[in-house]
Amino acid sequence: MTAKQKTFVMVKPDGVHRSLVGEVISRLEGRGLKLVALKMMQIDRNLAQKHYSAHTDKPFFSSLIEYITSGPVVAMVWEGPHAVRAVRALMGSTDPLEANPGSIRGDYALDIEKNLVHGADSPESAEREISLFFADDEIMCRE
Ligand SMILES: Nc1nc2c(ncn2[C@@H]2O[C@H](COP(=O)(O)OP(=O)(O)OP(=O)(O)O)[C@@H](O)[C@H]2O)c(=O)[nH]1
Numbered sequence: 131m132t133a134k135q136k137t138f139v140m141v142k143p144d145g146v147h148r149s150l151v152g153e154v155i156s157r158l159e160g161r162g163l164k165l166v167a168l169k170m171m172q173i174d175r176n177l178a179q180k181h182y183s184a185h186t187d188k189p190f191f192s193s194l195i196e197y198i199t200s201g202p203v204v205a206m207v208w209e210g211p212h213a214v215r216a217v218r219a220l221m222g223s224t225d226p227l228e229a230n231p232g233s234i235r236g237d238y239a240l241d242i243e244k245n246l247v248h249g250a251d252s253p254e255s256a257e258r259e260i261s262l263f264f265a266d267d268e269i270m271c272r273e
């Protein structure tokens with residue numbers, strides 16, 4: 131049996147604004163992943179900078195912080211076998227123009243920054259991001 135893994139996923143402000151929260155959840159549920167935590171929230175600059183700390187030196191960092199704090203997001207924890215890789219595959223490439231049709235970004239986005247959805251890129255990032263956004267008792271146990 132493949133061990134369960136948790137990953138952190140977020141519908142970014144453009145995805146919430148465009149009413150694509152249900153579409154993102156539906157695709158992850160349809161694949162067989164389980165939703166174990168969810169909240170709608172406004173990210174402040176402090177949390178945004180921590181969340182994207184790997185990108186501090188990138189030329190797009192300040193624009194990325196403006197974008198991710200520009201409106202409410204839906205933060206989630208998903209669980210399942212190879213959840214980190216499974217979600218990344220469902221999301222598609224960072225640049226939606228490179229993302230395969232059939233992926234979330236490939237079907238719903240065009241802009242490299244406003245690319246609709248975030249997913250942790252490794253089990254270590256997942257653990258770090260889950261603890262940034264959720265307390266332990268906000269994460270449910272599911273069969
Ligand atoms: N303006 C701009 N934004 C970028 C560029 N590259 C990445 N971004 C934004 O920064 C986010 C984080 O970049 P990465 O971590 O490299 O990409 P990713 O892992 O596919 O995306 P996340 O799941 O959001 O972390 C992207 O999702 C985009 O929103 C870029 O070249 N220009």
Ligand SMILES: [Mg+2]
Pocket residue numbers: 249251
């Ligand atoms: Mg990333």
